[in-house]
Amino acid sequence: MADPIIQLENVTKRFDDFEALKGVSADIREGEFFSLLGPSGCGKTTLLRTIAGFEAPTSGQVRIAGQDMAGVPPNRRPTNMVFQSYAIFPHLDVAGNVGFGLRRSPMSAAEKARAVDEALEMVGLAGYGRRAAHALSGGQRQRVALARALVLKPRVLLLDEPLSALDKKLREQMQGELRRLQRQVGITFILVTHDQEEALIMSDRIAVMFEGQIAQMANPEMLYRRPVSRRVAEFIGVMNFLPARVTASSPAGIEVEIAGLGRATLSGDSHAEAAPGEPPSVGIRPEMLTILFGNEPETGRVAEGEVREVVYYGDMTYYEIAIDGAPGTVTVSMRNLVNRPVLRRGERTRISWDERALILFR
């Protein structure tokens, strides 16, 4: 595989007495769509600005295309940024904004104009060049910011929560367009987001960050199916946790006694970290629990319980079910099908599950 385009080596960043980045290491590959995902305040923006050159690491190294970036100012880096506020120059029109970075380029005026037009066309704003900056809608501003960065053909495009200011419909549409654009231009995209769904939908790989550190770096599927810690599991999607006790452990498998589910044997690699001080627990995703309606035959192991809450979503129904012998409730999601009824509160039901869907947190 080619050398990574960006290498972060033990990057730390300290603001006065606050440590925003506590040793971040990562390799980001050429041409991939990479996301930095984490709750607000975890240091995503700081890391992105460190790559862009707006912050210098307190220690550690940032290499871009193999070159150490220490002391290289933002204007000399092969990266460009789409700012969270978009930072559209209000005194310039759309073409003036998109062509801003071409001022120093050796291209002729005609070539520059063509490059601007191409960039505008790429983001779906062909013909908008003479529009005043303040006459643009939120989505259009975002496209101008994209075109302005892409016209310079950077090696890496940095995007700081570019979609968070848009309403839901527009956001979903732009998610698709960004993904398409990234495939089309083949540039490495690094996206900062606090929205796990957005990260899962768009990325080739995701780094989940908590408190200035990367907790897990993986592709979306691995992240969802094999979270390395209970914290990551809770942050990505929904997961049920049931108290568990390890009764035997060998390289072949781990035997556990799970509240409400009984004994189970887990494969050696399906365990992850619990939070410090937490007792061991077993996690299972809502869609891995299946309600058996009426006399449906059992397909795996079965537990019984009572429906405590029903949340109807149209395509899906979410149930809160108190499993006999387990504390609290678990969430179960069921797709609504033609022949499937919706259970009512208070009904008793059977739930089927499979050992292979379990993850042990200890």
Added chain:
Amino acid sequence: MSEWRSSEAARGLALVGPTLLYAVAMLAVPLGAVLVYSFLTDGYLTIIPEFTLANYAEVFSDPIYRQVMARSLGVALAVTVATVVLAYPVAYFVAFHVRPERRSLWLFLITIPFWTSYLIRVFLWKVILGYNGVVNATLTGLGIIDEPLTFILYNVNAVVITLAHAYAPFAILPIFVALGKIDRTLLEAAQDLGESRLATFLRVTLPLSVPGVVAAVLIVFIPTVGDYVTPRLVGGPEGRMIANIIQLQYLRLDNYPLGSALAVTAMAIVTVIAVGFVLSLRRYLRVRQ
């Protein structure tokens, strides 16, 4: 950019440096010089570099100076109260009853008169309040009075009216700014909790606008104590204020030490009053919104 940030303090100081230096050279040093002069001895047309407290002794013992000082403070107090009380409803109206996009137009209308020749404005009050002035012409014309009023010009009343007019925008703007910062949902919350509009005003709006009122009071009170033009033009002999005496000492009698002592004393008294005023209201000034 980290070099930028780590040296942020240095950059900030470097930027503010020239302006600060200018203020030190043209304000701090001269004020220091006035302070030094106030302790020197006056020789006719020269100044004898001998330390003395005689100037201050004269300032505090001469009944004329005491009277003028008291009058200056009294006039400034009256002007401040009149200006702020009259200005508050105007600021309130603009802040709460004018559509946001029209506000700057109203503020602009309010500030325009302030920017037109101060000297001529003061002189025009003389025209308004004079023996054959607008007020008297109107009142006699309407048959309300037979003889023109004389107590409205060349006395303290005229000074107060004129100054209250001159400083009006200075009072309106800070109060408007303070009122504008008040979160409207606080007022709705108070009414939701059962308060009438008046009680809401007294219990929420007024306390939250105190910072603006304090700013208005200071910005009106301090300069009016030292106003020269108004007492000179409309005050008459019994309307003279401290600035007129200071000017007399400096430019007419060439007694710089005594003039300096008068200036320093006036500044000291004003500072004490201002600081005392702010401290007495500091409970309201700490509110963070």
Added chain:
Amino acid sequence: MKGRWLRAYTVLYLLFLYAPIALLPIFAFNDATIIAFPLGGFTGRWFVELGKVPALHDAALNSVFIAAMASVSATVLGMLAACASTRYEFPAKRPIMGFIMLPLVLPEIIVGVSLLVVILRAGLHLSHWSIIAGHILIVTPFSIAILSSAFASLDRSLEEAAIDLGETPWSTFRLVTLPLVMPGIISSLLIGFTISLDEFIIAFFLSGSEPTLPVYIFGQLRFPQKIPIIMALGTILVVLSILLLVTAEYFRRRGIRRAGGQDSGGFLG
């Protein structure tokens, strides 16, 4: 209901504010030497007379020169301080800025007196430059107030974007910062010019043999027969000030609009 009473009050208040100025044109065009009621006929002769007073022309030229120098210098100093105070944290920031803004509340006579003391003490002569020095001092706080709001409404990521797109810090200032605060600069120049043009006390204390316009006017107020001419002059000054202010306000608002901000009110706000 309540709003209507307040509006009526505010309109009355505005009448009170405008009353003196409204008299200016009345007496400027009044065909009588005495400034009092009842009025005489209509005349334009006072404006004609204005053109025949060389001393007045000299004073006006002095004032314009002083106002130009003072407003330009104060705007430069104001820009430095406004930039520092809106962009940077530095030690003793509040006391430093407070001190620089002090002339806003200091009685002008104190500024005049103290400058007079040092200028004479230093053995210098009173000239235009002594007045300019004093005017810079009192205009700078206004410049800072205007330019601070210009700098504060400027989104920092605009400058970062320019650097990100390959510009140096200096070219970023030239291409992004300067155009965006330019309306504030123009507004500061105009306001500064207006303040200096109108300032009396400092000029009174610090003018040598060459008076400024207000000092000249003050001298003329003692001569009743000169008053109508002064009324005509005042009318012209008021019209000029309003023109300057409307222009300043226009630029201030354009600046806020350009920077994409919300208009919060007057320039002192």
